[in-house]
Amino acid sequence: MNxxxxxxxxxxxxxxxxxxxxxxxxxVCMAQGLDVKVSEIHGMAQRGGAVTTVVRFGQNVNSMAxxxxxxxxxxxxxxxxxxxxxxxxxxxxxxxxxxxTIKTLxxxxxxxxxxxNPIERLNESGAIIIPAKQIAVDAxxxxxxxxxxxxxxxxxLRFDENVWIEVLNKRIPQKYLxxxxxxxxxxxxxxxxxx
Numbered sequence: 669m670n671x672x673x674x675x676x677x678x679x680x681x682x683x684x685x686x687x688x689x690x691x692x693x694x695x696v697c698m699a700q701g702l703d704v705k706v707s708e709i710h711g712m713a714q715r716g717g718a719v720t721t722v723v724r725f726g727q728n729v730n731s732m733a734x735x736x737x738x739x740x741x742x743x744x745x746x747x748x749x750x751x752x753x754x755x756x757x758x759x760x761x762x763x764x765x766x767x768x769t770i771k772t773l774x775x776x777x778x779x780x781x782x783x784x785n786p787i788e789r790l791n792e793s794g795a796i797i798i799p800a801k802q803i804a805v806d807a808x809x810x811x812x813x814x815x816x817x818x819x820x821x822x823x824x825l826r827f828d829e830n831v832w833i834e835v836l837n838k839r840i841p842q843k844y845l846x847x848x849x850x851x852x853x854x855x856x857x858x859x860x861x862x863x
Contacts, residue, residue: 673726675734676821679753680719680745681770685814688839689743690721692818695835696827697725705732717772718749743821745800745814746770747786754793762824764859765790766800766817796820796862803854808847815840815848819855829856 676693680686687708697704708721722734734756742757743764744750750765757763767787774780783789787797798820804812815836822832832852840848 673724673729674741674825675739676723676741676743677734677739677753677756678721678723678743678745679749680814681749681772682717682719684719684745685811686719686721686745689745689814689818690723692815692832692835692839693723693821694725695839696822696825696831697723699831699835700827702726703729705729707732707734718752720749720753741821741824743817745817747790748772748783750790750795751783751786754790763790763793763795764817764820764824765795765797766813767797768801768813796859798855798858798862800855803858804851807850807854809844812844812848812851816851816855816858819852819857820859822852823856823859 678690694704694706702725704725737758739756741762745766747769775782800813800816803816804810
């Protein structure tokens with residue numbers, strides 16, 4: 669990592685664990701002795717609405733805000749949220765997306781329309797699509813898809829893998845730890861196989 673601040677925008681819908689993923693990322697950055705700023709927007713998170721969190725880290729971070737075309741990484745747990753937040757990705761940035769699409773309540777009742785062909789549109793934008801939900805299911809629970817995608821992100825950030833494991837040990841309840849560690853490692857491997 670260089671001295672410039674690195675910006676990671678994490679997005680998903682309520683219940684996917686976006687905020688937990690941001691908390692783990694911030695914990696890893698702090699364990700590396702970096703300055704970290706975290707901003708979160710819950711929206712209607714408790715009802716399955718959009719959740720966006722920004723984690724900025726570096727030697728000296730002045731702001732937690734992320735403007736258009738400023739994020740080094742966009743980590744998206746859901747395809748519609750990836751499309752909604754893609755404008756925040758800087759040229760040459762990395763767009764990591766779980767292949768899961770969740771139908772919003774307004775779309776389910778006919779008050780809104782889901783985007784057509786989200787995976788194709790994301791592929792055209794250079795996204796790296798990770799089967800995070802399937803990885804999580806294979807590890808033991810679909811609720812670990814956030815950790816699977818975090819594993820993919822971790823390969824890009826190049827922090828020591830042991831630091832990630834230490835922070836996961838601190839942040840994940842013991843009874844779910846093995847499943848989450850499996851999902852994390854499988855997410856790392858999935859990213860390596862794709863790239």
